[in-house]
Amino acid sequence: MKQYWKVGEIAGLTGLTIRTLRYYDQIGLFSPSDQTDSGHRLYTESDISRLHQILSLKELGLALEEIKSLLARNHCSPVEIVSLQIERLKERIQTQQRLLAELEHVSALMHLKEPLTVDDFTKVLVMMKKSHDKYFFERQMTVEQNLDRLGDFLAGRPDEP
Known part of the structure; x- marks a missing residue:
């Protein structure tokens, strides 16, 4: 069975705010894989892996648009x-x-x-x-x-x- 995390749980695990996670979704940088019938975001393990990539690249000094572009081109694993x-x-x-x-x-x-x-x-x-x-x-x-x-x-x- 696939495990899912809601946005609040991801925020708690990562230290990011729910607002930041929603913003990342809004700009197409980090979107959930699924959602509940009532529209709540549901994230998977692969989503968490992507978030790690995003935060790692951000820590290295890249801007969010750079990160989005880089990950979209699959230039790095x-x-x-x-x-x-x-x-x-x-x-x-x-x-x-x-x-x-x-x-x-x-x-x-x-x-x-x-x-x-x-x-x-x-x-x-x-x-x-x-x-x-x-x-x-x-x-x-x-x-x-x-x-x-x-x-x-x-x-x-x-x-x-």
Whole structure:
């Protein structure tokens, strides 16, 4: 027997609002597979998989229209999207780990009451800027850049961190 979820249940599972899910349906991005006789939306496992793809691509900085277009052309599978998410997350983790190492170094010097040099502060500031810039850069990329990056990844050419 096929399992169905109502819109409120999907909202509860995903943390999205019912209003957002209805909007996604309205623009043709995420529509339910079925509905009850009284018109309530019913979602299936494959719908939830599609929602994961949508949210993953959104997290990568793509606009809803880009996501809709990309999924309509079947340019990427759920496996490819998860792989792309993993690559981007690894990049963010590496940047944060470098910042953490610099902060720990400065903290150790402070605890030892050692003098901090301009170089010590500069390294921390540079890592903070990289961390900050990378985050906002990914959020503000243009449509073309997002699609190019996704296309490169799917072609087996992920960009360097």
